[in-house]
Amino acid sequence: xxxxxxxxxxxxxxxxxxxxxxxxxxxxxxxxxxxxxxxxxxxxxxxxxxxxxxxxxxxxxxxxxxxxxxxxxxxxxxxxxxxxxxxxxxxxxxxxxxxxxxxxxxxxxxxxxxxxxxxxxxxxxxxxxxxxxxxxxxxxxxxxxxx
Numbered sequence: 001x002x003x004x005x006x007x008x009x010x011x012x013x014x015x016x017x018x019x020x021x022x023x024x025x026x027x028x029x030x031x032x033x034x035x036x037x038x039x040x041x042x043x044x045x046x047x048x049x050x051x052x053x054x055x056x057x058x059x060x061x062x063x064x065x066x067x068x069x070x071x072x073x074x075x076x077x078x079x080x081x082x083x084x085x086x087x088x089x090x091x092x093x094x095x096x097x098x099x100x101x102x103x104x105x106x107x108x109x110x111x112x113x114x115x116x117x118x119x120x121x122x123x124x125x126x127x128x129x130x131x132x133x134x135x136x137x138x139x140x141x142x143x144x145x146x147x
Contacts (some may be wrong), residue, residue, distance in 0.1 A: 043086040043110060050082030054110075 053076055061069035076082065087107065091100050 038088075043089055046082045047086040050076060050080070050084075050086070053082070077111060 051071065054073055057069045057073035057076070060066070061073065084107065087103060091104075093100075
């Protein structure tokens with residue numbers, strides 16, 4: 001073996017070590033990105049299932065009039081908070097952007113509607129809708145407005 005062979009072998013070994021170190025770093029970044037993706041996917045499902053559950057409880061209460069469904073609704077809304085917990089995580093880890101701001105606004109509006117009159121659910125919303133309809137009709141037929 002010559003000196004040239006030894007030097008060439010050492011250079012090749014150093015190049016291979018450099019590639020291995022770089023590959024390990026990229027593998028770690030891929031693992032982090034994969035974990036983030038899985039967490040986002042899980043939270044998106046959690047947000048969707050929370051919304052679906054709330055809708056189902058409202059439908060069941062409307063169809064049956066059984067107070068248990070309304071209680072389930074408010075339990076999810078105030079205690080379990082699947083939608084809110086998912087959105088808080090997204091905001092904390094991915095920043096507050098327009099999409100999250102709009103989603104928060106929609107959820108707040110939904111929550112505010114749910115508290116209009118818990119003792120007599122639904123009635124307050126219908127009264128407000130009736131008032132809004134009357135106010136729009138004061139300005140003529142075929143109107144549109146916000147209340």
